[in-house]
Amino acid sequence: MKRPLLLIPAIVFTVMVVLLAVGLNLNPREVPSPLIGKPVPGFELSRLKDPQATLGSADLTGRVSLFNVWATWCVSCRAEHKLLMALAETGEVDIYGLNYKDDRDAALRWLQVYGDPYVANAFDDDGRVGIDWGVYGTPETFVIDGEGVIRHKVIGPLSADIVNERILPLVRQLNSRG
């Protein structure tokens, strides 16, 4: 090539296209959580089904578990519900729930009609515990290891791909580690 400088616009253009393509495919709704790698935030709430009993951070330690934030007013929670049911049926991992800013009766009806994949649910009436978990868009699903440390967070509804490629491999890896 006689005039290598002529290549510069072409290179700049290609770099721009690549950067813009990557940018367009990122999901701006997914804000990385600063909680990953940290112990679960301390909380203690009444249980959804049994208001006299409580569910708290201590229940989320001891074995690998999922912590799923949901509500009956959340449309995409309905979309992922079948997957949670299927996941619960495999028995591979305990699923705990945070019923976020919901109506207790409506939530109980939901579990009756669509099935209950949860070991137990914490009832977060005013969303205060949700704030401590950095919840900003239900549904959200946290993967918690045996020591009660948050390992992963899925923002938005679960999909079969997310469950099979991200959650289950991580759960198995955490289980095998100890």
Next chain:
Amino acid sequence: MLPRLLRVALLGLAMSMPAHASTLADFDFTGNVSEAHYKAVISELRCLVCQNESLAGSQAELAQDLREEVYKMMDAGKTDDEIVDFLVARYGDFVLYDPPLKPSTWLLWFGPFVLAALALLVMGYTVRKRSRGVEQGLTAAERARVASLLSEGTENRKS
């Protein structure tokens, strides 16, 4: 019946009224918290739900909850830094309109200056190359050719 234009104008006026006007009235600014200070703090924080709005401007439910949290913390005498740290610990740097300077934000802070410097370099290079080309002028062979062409032209015109 109102003329159509007037009705449209009234509708437009109604829609342009700030929807959150009523929410600040829910707070009591006669005590520990000054309204101006409170407004300044929530205007610097970003809502995670409607990502182009500040906590002050957003009507998302989470924004309302967080406004209340911020108010409670200010009322309890927390400093601005403590409030910001509280939110960053839960939602990350994303909540800040003024992100901190650290390795992961170097590109954000310095990128534009690097690009500008590169552009200046390229411009300087191009300009120097061009001006050098003019200074060099014509070679001896080219001068001879110009002279012959010019004389040719005058001869043709004469004939």
